[in-house]
Amino acid sequence: VVVTGAAGYVGRHVVSALLDLGHRVIAVGRPGNVGSIDTRAQVVEADVLAGDFDVSSIVSGDTLAVVHLAWQDGFVHNASSHMLRLSDHFRFLTTAAAAGASRIVPLGTMHEIGYWEGGITAETPTNPRSMYGIAKDALRRSLFLALPAVEIAWLRCYYIYGDDRNNNSIFTRL
Numbered sequence: 001v002v003v004t005g006a007a008g009y010v011g012r013h014v015v016s017a018l019l020d021l022g023h024r025v026i027a028v029g030r031p032g033n034v035g036s037i038d039t040r041a042q043v044v045e046a047d048v049l050a051g052d053f054d055v056s057s058i059v060s061g062d063t064l065a066v067v068h069l070a071w072q073d074g075f076v077h078n079a080s081s082h083m084l085r086l087s088d089h090f091r092f093l094t095t096a097a098a099a100g101a102s103r104i105v106p107l108g109t110m111h112e113i114g115y116w117e118g119g120i121t122a123e124t125p126t127n128p129r130s131m132y133g134i135a136k137d138a139l140r141r142s143l144f145l146a147l148p149a150v151e152i153a154w155l156r157c158y159y160i161y162g163d164d165r166n167n168n169s170i171f172t173r174l
Helices: 011-020 086-098 131-146
Strands: 002-004 026-029 042-045 066-068 103-109 155-157
Touching: 002 011, 011 026, 066 086, 086 103, 086 131, 103 131
Parallel strands: 002 026, 002 066, 026 042, 066 103, 103 155
Antiparallel strands: none
């Protein structure tokens, strides 16, 4: 299983959980930012969103899944980087599918939904109100259109509560 954003806020926990389940994990983090990745994983320092990144260096026909958690400025909801990097995420994930990944597992966000009262299901319509939500929603929609023959498991995080002092969730500040 390939995990991008493996040194990130969610990624380091996903890597450890996959390893605990007995999976072989290729954990990808940005260059210079891999120190917090579980040492049981095969660690790769790379910018998977760079135009010249060779996806086949981490993905092949025996790749069970690509869990794509890498995202810049996740807690800065109206940063222009969300829209500017959208095509880079799309290129990486469609190239990973073409390289043989049998499952694509990107991380979405509650911000795709926008303001909503009541229970949320997979059928709840999206109405994002930030650049972050718009970019995540656009990635989700485009992947399902572009990869109809690939299994896609779209994840969504709601109200992240962290276990460290470096997170930016409002809930840890209350």
